[in-house]
Amino acid sequence: MTGMTSLHEFCATRGDLAAPCRHCGAREFNVCQALDAAQQEKLFALALRLQVGKRCRLFSAGDPARYVYNLTEGTVCLSRSLPDGRRQILGFLLPGDFIGFEADETHRRDAEALTEAKLCRFERAAFDGFLEDNPDVALRLLRLASSDLAEAARHEVLLGRKTALERIATFLLDLRDRSGARHLRTQPLALPMTRGEIADYTGLTIETVSRVLGRLRSDKLIEVIGTSAVRLLDDGQLERLSGSA
Amino acid sequence: MTGMTSLHEFCATRGDLAAPCRHCGAREFNVCQALDAAQQEKLFALALRLQVGKRCRLFSAGDPARYVYNLTEGTVCLSRSLPDGRRQILGFLLPGDFIGFEADETHRRDAEALTEAKLCRFERAAFDGFLEDNPDVALRLLRLASSDLAEAARHEVLLGRKTALERIATFLLDLRDRSGARHLRTQPLALPMTRGEIADYTGLTIETVSRVLGRLRSDKLIEVIGTSAVRLLDDGQLERLSGSA
Protein backbone atom coordinates (compact mmCIF):
# COMPACT_ATOMS: atom_id res chain seq x y z
CA MET A 1 0.00 0.00 0.00
CA THR A 2 2.43 2.67 -1.06
CA GLY A 3 0.13 5.62 -1.37
CA MET A 4 -1.97 3.81 -3.94
CA THR A 5 -5.00 5.83 -4.94
CA SER A 6 -8.24 3.93 -4.99
CA LEU A 7 -11.58 3.98 -6.71
CA HIS A 8 -13.17 6.72 -4.66
CA GLU A 9 -10.47 9.08 -5.85
CA PHE A 10 -11.73 8.73 -9.39
CA CYS A 11 -12.62 12.02 -10.88
CA ALA A 12 -15.61 11.00 -12.92
CA THR A 13 -17.70 12.85 -15.45
CA ARG A 14 -20.87 11.65 -17.08
CA GLY A 15 -20.69 10.73 -20.71
CA ASP A 16 -22.91 13.53 -21.85
CA LEU A 17 -20.79 16.11 -20.09
CA ALA A 18 -17.41 14.95 -21.34
CA ALA A 19 -15.69 15.76 -24.57
CA PRO A 20 -17.38 13.90 -27.41
CA CYS A 21 -15.67 10.96 -29.08
CA ARG A 22 -14.60 12.95 -32.09
CA HIS A 23 -11.93 14.64 -30.01
CA CYS A 24 -10.86 11.42 -28.30
CA GLY A 25 -7.29 10.30 -28.87
CA ALA A 26 -8.34 6.67 -28.82
CA ARG A 27 -11.09 7.10 -31.38
CA GLU A 28 -9.12 5.61 -34.24
CA PHE A 29 -8.11 2.49 -32.33
CA ASN A 30 -9.63 -0.78 -31.38
CA VAL A 31 -13.23 -0.93 -30.35
CA CYS A 32 -14.09 2.61 -31.26
CA GLN A 33 -12.48 2.43 -34.66
CA ALA A 34 -14.93 2.38 -37.55
CA LEU A 35 -18.06 2.60 -35.47
CA ASP A 36 -20.66 4.45 -37.49
CA ALA A 37 -22.16 7.61 -36.05
CA ALA A 38 -25.23 5.90 -34.60
CA GLN A 39 -23.17 3.15 -32.97
CA GLN A 40 -20.72 5.63 -31.56
CA GLU A 41 -23.51 7.66 -30.05
CA LYS A 42 -25.10 4.59 -28.46
CA LEU A 43 -21.82 3.34 -27.09
CA PHE A 44 -20.87 6.74 -25.77
CA ALA A 45 -24.17 6.97 -23.93
CA LEU A 46 -23.04 3.94 -21.94
CA ALA A 47 -19.65 5.40 -21.12
CA LEU A 48 -18.41 7.06 -18.00
CA ARG A 49 -15.25 9.11 -18.49
CA LEU A 50 -12.76 8.58 -15.69
CA GLN A 51 -9.47 10.06 -14.69
CA VAL A 52 -7.28 8.11 -12.29
CA GLY A 53 -4.01 8.93 -10.58
CA LYS A 54 -0.64 7.25 -10.78
CA ARG A 55 -0.63 3.89 -8.97
CA CYS A 56 -4.42 3.62 -9.05
CA ARG A 57 -5.57 0.02 -9.12
CA LEU A 58 -8.41 -0.37 -11.63
CA PHE A 59 -9.19 -3.92 -10.60
CA SER A 60 -7.50 -6.97 -9.10
CA ALA A 61 -7.50 -10.66 -10.00
CA GLY A 62 -10.51 -12.24 -8.35
CA ASP A 63 -12.64 -9.11 -8.41
CA PRO A 64 -16.03 -9.38 -10.07
CA ALA A 65 -15.64 -8.11 -13.64
CA ARG A 66 -18.25 -5.36 -13.48
CA TYR A 67 -16.71 -3.01 -16.02
CA VAL A 68 -14.70 -2.89 -19.18
CA TYR A 69 -12.52 0.10 -20.02
CA ASN A 70 -11.06 1.83 -23.00
CA LEU A 71 -7.83 3.65 -22.21
CA THR A 72 -7.65 7.09 -23.81
CA GLU A 73 -4.64 8.67 -22.10
CA GLY A 74 -1.77 7.38 -20.00
CA THR A 75 -0.23 3.96 -19.37
CA VAL A 76 -1.73 1.01 -17.52
CA CYS A 77 -0.10 -2.30 -16.71
CA LEU A 78 -1.70 -5.72 -16.50
CA SER A 79 -0.12 -8.25 -14.16
CA ARG A 80 -0.62 -11.42 -12.20
CA SER A 81 1.07 -12.22 -8.92
CA LEU A 82 1.82 -15.34 -6.94
CA PRO A 83 0.70 -15.56 -3.32
CA ASP A 84 4.24 -14.85 -2.08
CA GLY A 85 4.35 -11.59 -4.02
CA ARG A 86 6.35 -12.52 -7.10
CA ARG A 87 4.78 -10.60 -9.92
CA GLN A 88 4.65 -11.06 -13.68
CA ILE A 89 3.67 -8.04 -15.72
CA LEU A 90 1.75 -9.21 -18.77
CA GLY A 91 1.84 -6.03 -20.75
CA PHE A 92 1.85 -2.27 -20.81
CA LEU A 93 -1.30 -0.73 -22.22
CA LEU A 94 -1.31 2.47 -24.21
CA PRO A 95 -4.08 4.82 -25.32
CA GLY A 96 -6.59 2.97 -27.46
CA ASP A 97 -6.18 -0.33 -25.62
CA PHE A 98 -9.23 -2.13 -24.35
CA ILE A 99 -9.09 -3.43 -20.79
CA GLY A 100 -10.92 -5.84 -18.58
CA PHE A 101 -13.00 -8.02 -20.88
CA GLU A 102 -13.25 -11.47 -19.31
CA ALA A 103 -14.69 -14.80 -20.38
CA ASP A 104 -16.60 -15.14 -17.14
CA GLU A 105 -17.60 -12.87 -14.28
CA THR A 106 -14.20 -12.57 -12.61
CA HIS A 107 -11.07 -10.62 -13.40
CA ARG A 108 -8.02 -12.82 -13.87
CA ARG A 109 -5.43 -10.06 -13.79
CA ASP A 110 -4.54 -6.93 -11.90
CA ALA A 111 -4.72 -3.61 -13.71
CA GLU A 112 -2.88 -0.59 -12.39
CA ALA A 113 -2.25 2.85 -13.84
CA LEU A 114 1.45 3.67 -14.13
CA THR A 115 0.74 7.31 -14.86
CA GLU A 116 -2.25 9.54 -14.56
CA ALA A 117 -4.72 8.03 -16.99
CA LYS A 118 -8.05 8.71 -18.61
CA LEU A 119 -10.47 5.97 -19.52
CA CYS A 120 -13.95 5.32 -20.78
CA ARG A 121 -15.66 2.88 -18.46
CA PHE A 122 -18.63 0.72 -19.49
CA GLU A 123 -20.84 -1.47 -17.36
CA ARG A 124 -20.12 -5.00 -18.39
CA ALA A 125 -23.82 -5.87 -18.76
CA ALA A 126 -24.53 -2.82 -20.89
CA PHE A 127 -21.47 -3.49 -23.01
CA ASP A 128 -22.54 -7.11 -23.55
CA GLY A 129 -25.90 -5.81 -24.68
CA PHE A 130 -24.20 -3.46 -27.10
CA LEU A 131 -22.20 -6.37 -28.52
CA GLU A 132 -25.34 -8.40 -29.03
CA ASP A 133 -26.91 -5.55 -30.94
CA ASN A 134 -23.74 -4.86 -32.94
CA PRO A 135 -22.27 -8.13 -34.13
CA ASP A 136 -19.72 -6.33 -36.26
CA VAL A 137 -18.25 -4.85 -33.10
CA ALA A 138 -18.14 -8.31 -31.53
CA LEU A 139 -16.21 -9.54 -34.56
CA ARG A 140 -13.81 -6.64 -34.28
CA LEU A 141 -13.30 -7.46 -30.62
CA LEU A 142 -12.69 -11.08 -31.52
CA ARG A 143 -9.99 -10.02 -33.91
CA LEU A 144 -8.49 -7.82 -31.20
CA ALA A 145 -8.47 -10.73 -28.77
CA SER A 146 -6.68 -12.86 -31.37
CA SER A 147 -3.95 -10.31 -31.82
CA ASP A 148 -3.60 -10.01 -28.04
CA LEU A 149 -3.12 -13.76 -28.04
CA ALA A 150 -0.42 -13.50 -30.69
CA GLU A 151 1.27 -10.83 -28.60
CA ALA A 152 1.08 -13.05 -25.51
CA ALA A 153 2.77 -15.78 -27.55
CA ARG A 154 5.68 -13.48 -28.38
CA HIS A 155 5.94 -12.59 -24.71
CA GLU A 156 5.99 -16.27 -23.77
CA VAL A 157 8.93 -16.76 -26.13
CA LEU A 158 10.69 -13.82 -24.50
CA LEU A 159 10.13 -15.22 -21.00
CA GLY A 160 10.84 -18.84 -21.77
CA ARG A 161 13.70 -18.72 -24.22
CA LYS A 162 15.47 -15.36 -24.48
CA THR A 163 18.58 -14.09 -22.69
CA ALA A 164 18.54 -10.94 -20.57
CA LEU A 165 20.05 -8.89 -23.39
CA GLU A 166 17.55 -10.22 -25.92
CA ARG A 167 14.66 -9.51 -23.54
CA ILE A 168 15.61 -5.88 -23.01
CA ALA A 169 16.28 -5.26 -26.70
CA THR A 170 12.93 -6.83 -27.55
CA PHE A 171 11.18 -4.80 -24.89
CA LEU A 172 12.61 -1.52 -26.16
CA LEU A 173 11.81 -2.21 -29.79
CA ASP A 174 8.30 -3.39 -29.00
CA LEU A 175 7.59 -0.38 -26.85
CA ARG A 176 8.90 1.89 -29.58
CA ASP A 177 6.71 0.20 -32.21
CA ARG A 178 3.61 0.24 -30.05
CA SER A 179 4.16 3.85 -29.09
CA GLY A 180 4.71 4.80 -32.71
CA ALA A 181 1.50 3.08 -33.78
CA ARG A 182 -0.36 5.31 -31.29
CA HIS A 183 1.36 8.43 -32.58
CA LEU A 184 3.29 8.88 -29.37
CA ARG A 185 6.75 10.33 -29.49
CA THR A 186 9.37 7.63 -30.12
CA GLN A 187 12.57 9.67 -30.19
CA PRO A 188 13.18 10.06 -27.34
CA LEU A 189 11.00 7.19 -26.24
CA ALA A 190 9.19 7.63 -22.94
CA LEU A 191 9.54 4.85 -20.37
CA PRO A 192 6.55 5.44 -18.11
CA MET A 193 7.46 2.36 -16.04
CA THR A 194 10.16 1.94 -13.39
CA ARG A 195 13.12 -0.43 -13.70
CA GLY A 196 11.27 -2.72 -11.32
CA GLU A 197 8.30 -2.82 -13.68
CA ILE A 198 10.57 -3.53 -16.64
CA ALA A 199 12.05 -6.35 -14.56
CA ASP A 200 8.62 -7.77 -13.81
CA TYR A 201 7.74 -7.59 -17.50
CA THR A 202 10.94 -9.25 -18.71
CA GLY A 203 11.17 -11.86 -15.94
CA LEU A 204 14.46 -10.42 -14.70
CA THR A 205 15.60 -8.47 -11.61
CA ILE A 206 15.99 -4.72 -11.26
CA GLU A 207 19.76 -5.08 -11.13
CA THR A 208 19.92 -7.10 -14.33
CA VAL A 209 17.69 -4.62 -16.15
CA SER A 210 19.93 -1.81 -15.02
CA ARG A 211 23.10 -3.61 -16.04
CA VAL A 212 21.77 -4.48 -19.48
CA LEU A 213 20.63 -0.91 -20.09
CA GLY A 214 24.09 0.20 -18.96
CA ARG A 215 25.71 -2.13 -21.40
CA LEU A 216 23.50 -0.95 -24.27
CA ARG A 217 24.39 2.60 -23.33
CA SER A 218 28.13 1.98 -23.25
CA ASP A 219 27.82 0.13 -26.57
CA LYS A 220 26.19 3.30 -27.96
CA LEU A 221 23.03 1.47 -28.97
CA ILE A 222 20.84 3.61 -26.76
CA GLU A 223 21.07 6.91 -24.99
CA VAL A 224 19.53 6.94 -21.51
CA ILE A 225 17.80 10.24 -20.83
CA GLY A 226 17.16 10.73 -17.15
CA THR A 227 15.39 7.78 -15.72
CA SER A 228 12.22 7.69 -17.84
CA ALA A 229 13.30 7.99 -21.44
CA VAL A 230 15.73 6.51 -23.94
CA ARG A 231 16.78 7.17 -27.48
CA LEU A 232 17.31 4.14 -29.71
CA LEU A 233 20.48 4.81 -31.67
CA ASP A 234 20.89 1.69 -33.80
CA ASP A 235 17.71 -0.12 -34.71
CA GLY A 236 19.44 -2.70 -36.86
CA GLN A 237 21.82 -3.76 -34.14
CA LEU A 238 19.07 -3.78 -31.50
CA GLU A 239 16.97 -5.90 -33.81
CA ARG A 240 19.83 -8.33 -34.17
CA LEU A 241 20.37 -8.42 -30.41
CA SER A 242 16.66 -9.05 -29.83
CA GLY A 243 17.05 -12.60 -31.10
CA SER A 244 13.82 -12.36 -33.06
CA ALA A 245 15.17 -12.07 -36.57
CA MET B 1 12.72 -32.99 -40.69
CA THR B 2 12.57 -36.12 -38.60
CA GLY B 3 10.05 -38.11 -40.54
CA MET B 4 7.43 -35.42 -40.20
CA THR B 5 4.28 -36.26 -42.11
CA SER B 6 2.88 -33.49 -44.22
CA LEU B 7 -0.41 -32.29 -45.58
CA HIS B 8 -0.68 -34.69 -48.47
CA GLU B 9 -0.69 -37.54 -46.01
CA PHE B 10 -3.96 -36.31 -44.62
CA CYS B 11 -6.62 -38.93 -44.73
CA ALA B 12 -9.61 -36.78 -45.48
CA THR B 13 -13.29 -37.52 -45.65
CA ARG B 14 -16.02 -35.20 -46.79
CA GLY B 15 -18.31 -33.82 -44.15
CA ASP B 16 -21.33 -35.66 -45.41
CA LEU B 17 -19.54 -38.99 -45.37
CA ALA B 18 -18.08 -38.70 -41.90
CA ALA B 19 -19.70 -39.54 -38.61
CA PRO B 20 -22.25 -36.87 -37.78
CA CYS B 21 -21.59 -34.38 -35.01
CA ARG B 22 -23.80 -36.14 -32.55
CA HIS B 23 -21.18 -38.82 -32.14
CA CYS B 24 -18.29 -36.38 -32.01
CA GLY B 25 -16.27 -36.34 -28.82
CA ALA B 26 -15.73 -32.60 -29.14
CA ARG B 27 -19.38 -31.79 -29.57
CA GLU B 28 -19.89 -30.59 -26.04
CA PHE B 29 -16.91 -28.25 -26.09
CA ASN B 30 -16.08 -24.84 -27.39
CA VAL B 31 -17.44 -23.73 -30.70
CA CYS B 32 -19.71 -26.67 -31.25
CA GLN B 33 -21.23 -26.52 -27.81
CA ALA B 34 -24.81 -25.31 -27.72
CA LEU B 35 -25.21 -24.85 -31.44
CA ASP B 36 -28.82 -25.49 -32.31
CA ALA B 37 -29.62 -28.23 -34.82
CA ALA B 38 -29.84 -25.88 -37.80
CA GLN B 39 -26.56 -24.16 -36.97
CA GLN B 40 -24.81 -27.45 -36.41
CA GLU B 41 -25.96 -28.72 -39.75
CA LYS B 42 -24.80 -25.58 -41.53
CA LEU B 43 -21.45 -25.60 -39.83
CA PHE B 44 -20.95 -29.28 -40.47
CA ALA B 45 -21.61 -28.76 -44.14
CA LEU B 46 -18.52 -26.55 -44.18
CA ALA B 47 -16.35 -29.08 -42.41
CA LEU B 48 -13.81 -31.45 -43.76
CA ARG B 49 -12.93 -34.29 -41.40
CA LEU B 50 -9.19 -34.93 -41.29
CA GLN B 51 -6.97 -37.49 -39.71
CA VAL B 52 -3.29 -36.68 -39.37
CA GLY B 53 -0.33 -38.72 -38.18
CA LYS B 54 2.05 -38.13 -35.32
CA ARG B 55 4.45 -35.22 -36.01
CA CYS B 56 2.22 -33.80 -38.73
CA ARG B 57 2.58 -30.04 -39.02
CA LEU B 58 -0.85 -28.45 -39.45
CA PHE B 59 0.55 -25.02 -40.18
CA SER B 60 3.59 -22.86 -39.50
CA ALA B 61 4.05 -19.28 -38.38
CA GLY B 62 3.98 -17.10 -41.48
CA ASP B 63 1.69 -19.38 -43.45
CA PRO B 64 -1.47 -17.84 -44.85
CA ALA B 65 -4.26 -18.66 -42.42
CA ARG B 66 -6.56 -20.45 -44.83
CA TYR B 67 -8.24 -22.79 -42.38
CA VAL B 68 -9.43 -23.07 -38.83
CA TYR B 69 -9.66 -26.42 -37.08
CA ASN B 70 -11.53 -28.07 -34.28
CA LEU B 71 -9.60 -30.89 -32.66
CA THR B 72 -11.71 -33.95 -31.98
CA GLU B 73 -9.14 -36.60 -31.08
CA GLY B 74 -5.48 -36.57 -30.15
CA THR B 75 -3.05 -33.92 -28.92
CA VAL B 76 -1.66 -30.96 -30.83
CA CYS B 77 0.92 -28.45 -29.67
CA LEU B 78 1.18 -24.77 -30.52
CA SER B 79 4.62 -23.22 -30.51
CA ARG B 80 6.76 -20.35 -31.71
CA SER B 81 10.44 -20.59 -32.50
CA LEU B 82 13.31 -18.17 -32.80
CA PRO B 83 15.41 -18.12 -35.97
CA ASP B 84 18.22 -20.04 -34.24
CA GLY B 85 15.84 -22.87 -33.36
CA ARG B 86 15.03 -22.16 -29.73
CA ARG B 87 11.40 -23.10 -29.32
CA GLN B 88 8.70 -22.10 -26.89
CA ILE B 89 5.66 -24.35 -26.70
CA LEU B 90 2.61 -22.21 -25.97
CA GLY B 91 0.22 -24.95 -25.06
CA PHE B 92 -0.96 -28.49 -25.56
CA LEU B 93 -4.37 -28.77 -27.19
CA LEU B 94 -6.83 -31.48 -26.34
CA PRO B 95 -10.03 -32.69 -28.01
CA GLY B 96 -12.53 -29.86 -28.21
CA ASP B 97 -9.92 -27.16 -28.65
CA PHE B 98 -10.24 -24.73 -31.49
CA ILE B 99 -7.11 -24.04 -33.52
CA GLY B 100 -5.81 -21.53 -35.98
CA PHE B 101 -8.10 -18.53 -35.70
CA GLU B 102 -6.02 -15.42 -36.43
CA ALA B 103 -6.65 -11.69 -36.32
CA ASP B 104 -5.28 -11.26 -39.83
CA GLU B 105 -4.43 -13.48 -42.75
CA THR B 106 -1.28 -15.04 -41.35
CA HIS B 107 -0.60 -17.74 -38.80
CA ARG B 108 1.53 -16.53 -35.92
CA ARG B 109 2.30 -19.93 -34.43
CA ASP B 110 3.27 -23.42 -35.45
CA ALA B 111 0.80 -26.24 -34.88
CA GLU B 112 1.95 -29.84 -34.81
CA ALA B 113 0.20 -33.06 -33.88
CA LEU B 114 1.94 -34.91 -31.05
CA THR B 115 -0.15 -38.02 -31.62
CA GLU B 116 -2.41 -39.23 -34.37
CA ALA B 117 -5.21 -36.71 -34.37
CA LYS B 118 -8.62 -36.10 -35.90
CA LEU B 119 -9.87 -32.65 -36.70
CA CYS B 120 -12.68 -30.79 -38.40
CA ARG B 121 -11.24 -28.30 -40.83
CA PHE B 122 -13.10 -25.21 -42.06
CA GLU B 123 -12.17 -22.78 -44.79
CA ARG B 124 -11.41 -19.53 -43.08
CA ALA B 125 -13.61 -17.53 -45.45
CA ALA B 126 -16.56 -19.86 -45.03
CA PHE B 127 -16.11 -19.86 -41.27
CA ASP B 128 -16.02 -16.07 -41.19
CA GLY B 129 -19.26 -16.08 -43.14
CA PHE B 130 -20.78 -18.46 -40.64
CA LEU B 131 -19.75 -16.15 -37.80
CA GLU B 132 -21.38 -13.20 -39.51
CA ASP B 133 -24.60 -15.12 -39.84
CA ASN B 134 -24.42 -16.45 -36.29
CA PRO B 135 -23.43 -13.65 -33.95
CA ASP B 136 -24.05 -15.82 -30.92
CA VAL B 137 -21.27 -18.12 -32.10
CA ALA B 138 -18.98 -15.13 -32.53
CA LEU B 139 -19.71 -14.14 -28.95
CA ARG B 140 -18.96 -17.64 -27.76
CA LEU B 141 -15.69 -17.55 -29.66
CA LEU B 142 -14.88 -14.20 -28.10
CA ARG B 143 -15.39 -15.70 -24.68
CA LEU B 144 -13.14 -18.61 -25.66
CA ALA B 145 -10.44 -16.22 -26.81
CA SER B 146 -10.65 -14.40 -23.49
CA SER B 147 -10.14 -17.57 -21.51
CA ASP B 148 -7.22 -18.49 -23.78
CA LEU B 149 -5.79 -15.12 -22.88
CA ALA B 150 -6.23 -15.82 -19.17
CA GLU B 151 -4.49 -19.13 -19.67
CA ALA B 152 -1.63 -17.44 -21.51
CA ALA B 153 -1.30 -15.10 -18.53
CA ARG B 154 -0.88 -18.04 -16.17
CA HIS B 155 1.73 -19.47 -18.51
CA GLU B 156 3.59 -16.16 -18.56
CA VAL B 157 3.73 -16.27 -14.75
CA LEU B 158 5.09 -19.80 -14.93
CA LEU B 159 7.78 -18.82 -17.44
CA GLY B 160 8.74 -15.51 -15.89
CA ARG B 161 8.59 -16.15 -12.18
CA LYS B 162 8.44 -19.81 -11.18
CA THR B 163 11.23 -22.21 -10.21
CA ALA B 164 11.82 -25.47 -12.07
CA LEU B 165 9.98 -27.46 -9.40
CA GLU B 166 7.03 -25.09 -9.43
CA ARG B 167 6.86 -25.22 -13.21
CA ILE B 168 6.70 -28.99 -13.37
CA ALA B 169 4.16 -29.25 -10.55
CA THR B 170 2.03 -26.62 -12.26
CA PHE B 171 2.33 -28.37 -15.60
CA LEU B 172 1.24 -31.73 -14.16
CA LEU B 173 -1.72 -30.31 -12.26
CA ASP B 174 -2.86 -28.23 -15.24
CA LEU B 175 -2.63 -31.16 -17.61
CA ARG B 176 -4.57 -33.29 -15.15
CA ASP B 177 -7.30 -30.67 -14.83
CA ARG B 178 -7.54 -30.07 -18.55
CA SER B 179 -7.61 -33.79 -19.30
CA GLY B 180 -10.27 -34.31 -16.64
CA ALA B 181 -12.43 -31.56 -18.09
CA ARG B 182 -12.38 -33.44 -21.41
CA HIS B 183 -13.29 -36.73 -19.72
CA LEU B 184 -9.89 -38.19 -20.45
CA ARG B 185 -8.35 -40.61 -18.00
CA THR B 186 -6.43 -38.78 -15.27
CA GLN B 187 -5.20 -41.67 -13.13
CA PRO B 188 -2.84 -42.63 -14.61
CA LEU B 189 -2.44 -39.40 -16.54
CA ALA B 190 -1.20 -39.75 -20.11
CA LEU B 191 1.77 -37.59 -21.13
CA PRO B 192 1.49 -37.56 -24.92
CA MET B 193 4.50 -35.25 -25.14
CA THR B 194 8.20 -36.06 -24.82
CA ARG B 195 10.47 -34.68 -22.08
CA GLY B 196 11.82 -32.29 -24.68
CA GLU B 197 8.34 -30.97 -25.34
CA ILE B 198 7.70 -30.57 -21.61
CA ALA B 199 11.00 -28.67 -21.47
CA ASP B 200 9.95 -26.38 -24.32
CA TYR B 201 6.63 -25.75 -22.60
CA THR B 202 8.14 -25.00 -19.19
CA GLY B 203 11.11 -23.02 -20.43
CA LEU B 204 13.58 -25.57 -19.01
CA THR B 205 15.93 -28.17 -20.49
CA ILE B 206 15.29 -31.88 -20.94
CA GLU B 207 17.75 -32.68 -18.19
CA THR B 208 16.09 -30.41 -15.68
CA VAL B 209 12.65 -31.80 -16.49
CA SER B 210 13.97 -35.29 -15.98
CA ARG B 211 15.65 -34.40 -12.70
CA VAL B 212 12.57 -32.69 -11.30
CA LEU B 213 10.34 -35.62 -12.25
CA GLY B 214 12.91 -37.89 -10.59
CA ARG B 215 12.78 -35.83 -7.45
CA LEU B 216 8.97 -35.85 -7.37
CA ARG B 217 9.11 -39.61 -7.84
CA SER B 218 11.57 -40.17 -5.01
CA ASP B 219 9.49 -37.86 -2.82
CA LYS B 220 6.52 -40.15 -3.55
CA LEU B 221 4.46 -37.31 -4.99
CA ILE B 222 4.13 -38.99 -8.36
CA GLU B 223 4.57 -42.42 -9.83
CA VAL B 224 6.23 -42.47 -13.24
CA ILE B 225 4.68 -45.14 -15.45
CA GLY B 226 6.87 -45.94 -18.39
CA THR B 227 7.79 -42.80 -20.22
CA SER B 228 4.37 -41.46 -21.17
CA ALA B 229 2.23 -41.57 -18.07
CA VAL B 230 2.28 -40.55 -14.43
CA ARG B 231 0.08 -40.99 -11.42
CA LEU B 232 -0.32 -37.98 -9.14
CA LEU B 233 -0.10 -39.29 -5.60
CA ASP B 234 -0.48 -36.17 -3.46
CA ASP B 235 -2.50 -33.38 -4.98
CA GLY B 236 -2.27 -31.16 -1.91
CA GLN B 237 1.50 -31.28 -1.79
CA LEU B 238 1.82 -30.80 -5.56
CA GLU B 239 -0.51 -27.84 -5.29
CA ARG B 240 1.69 -26.37 -2.59
CA LEU B 241 4.82 -26.99 -4.64
CA SER B 242 3.24 -25.36 -7.68
CA GLY B 243 3.62 -21.94 -6.07
CA SER B 244 0.17 -20.90 -7.23
CA ALA B 245 -1.74 -21.06 -3.96
Added chain:
DNA sequence: CCGGACATTTGATCTGGATCAAAGCGGGCC
Protein backbone atom coordinates in the same frame (compact mmCIF):
# COMPACT_ATOMS: atom_id res chain seq x y z
C1' DC C 1 17.62 26.16 -4.11
C1' DC C 2 17.85 22.48 -0.67
C1' DG C 3 16.97 18.14 1.70
C1' DG C 4 15.65 13.72 1.79
C1' DA C 5 13.29 9.58 0.26
C1' DC C 6 13.32 6.51 -3.04
C1' DA C 7 14.92 4.83 -7.56
C1' DT C 8 18.90 3.49 -9.87
C1' DT C 9 23.51 2.07 -10.61
C1' DT C 10 27.45 -0.48 -9.52
C1' DG C 11 30.16 -4.09 -7.23
C1' DA C 12 31.02 -8.83 -5.02
C1' DT C 13 29.46 -13.25 -4.42
C1' DC C 14 26.37 -17.12 -4.83
C1' DT C 15 23.44 -20.58 -7.04
C1' DG C 16 19.73 -22.81 -9.85
C1' DG C 17 19.54 -24.48 -13.86
C1' DA C 18 22.28 -24.98 -18.24
C1' DT C 19 25.68 -27.45 -20.54
C1' DC C 20 28.64 -31.23 -21.43
C1' DA C 21 29.14 -36.16 -21.14
C1' DA C 22 27.93 -40.98 -20.41
C1' DA C 23 25.23 -44.65 -19.30
C1' DG C 24 20.49 -46.99 -19.05
C1' DC C 25 16.06 -48.14 -21.14
C1' DG C 26 12.00 -48.95 -23.64
C1' DG C 27 9.31 -49.75 -27.19
C1' DG C 28 8.77 -50.16 -32.13
C1' DC C 29 9.97 -53.08 -35.90
C1' DC C 30 11.44 -57.04 -38.07
Added chain:
DNA sequence: GGCCCGCTTTGATCCAGATCAAATGTCCGG
Protein backbone atom coordinates in the same frame (compact mmCIF):
# COMPACT_ATOMS: atom_id res chain seq x y z
C1' DG D 1 11.32 -62.40 -28.96
C1' DG D 2 15.39 -59.80 -29.80
C1' DC D 3 17.79 -55.68 -31.41
C1' DC D 4 18.51 -51.18 -32.16
C1' DC D 5 17.80 -46.25 -32.10
C1' DG D 6 16.39 -42.57 -29.85
C1' DC D 7 14.58 -41.13 -25.58
C1' DT D 8 15.56 -40.63 -20.88
C1' DT D 9 18.18 -40.66 -16.77
C1' DT D 10 22.12 -39.60 -14.17
C1' DG D 11 26.55 -37.35 -13.14
C1' DA D 12 30.14 -33.43 -13.26
C1' DT D 13 31.04 -28.85 -14.22
C1' DC D 14 29.96 -24.20 -15.63
C1' DC D 15 27.86 -19.69 -15.97
C1' DA D 16 24.07 -16.15 -16.61
C1' DG D 17 21.58 -13.99 -13.80
C1' DA D 18 20.08 -13.73 -8.82
C1' DT D 19 21.14 -12.08 -4.45
C1' DC D 20 23.39 -9.27 -1.14
C1' DA D 21 25.42 -4.84 -0.24
C1' DA D 22 26.75 -0.12 -0.87
C1' DA D 23 27.16 4.09 -3.20
C1' DT D 24 25.01 7.48 -6.33
C1' DG D 25 21.32 9.90 -8.70
C1' DT D 26 17.19 12.31 -9.26
C1' DC D 27 13.20 14.37 -8.64
C1' DC D 28 9.71 16.29 -5.70
C1' DG D 29 8.01 19.17 -2.08
C1' DG D 30 8.90 22.93 0.63
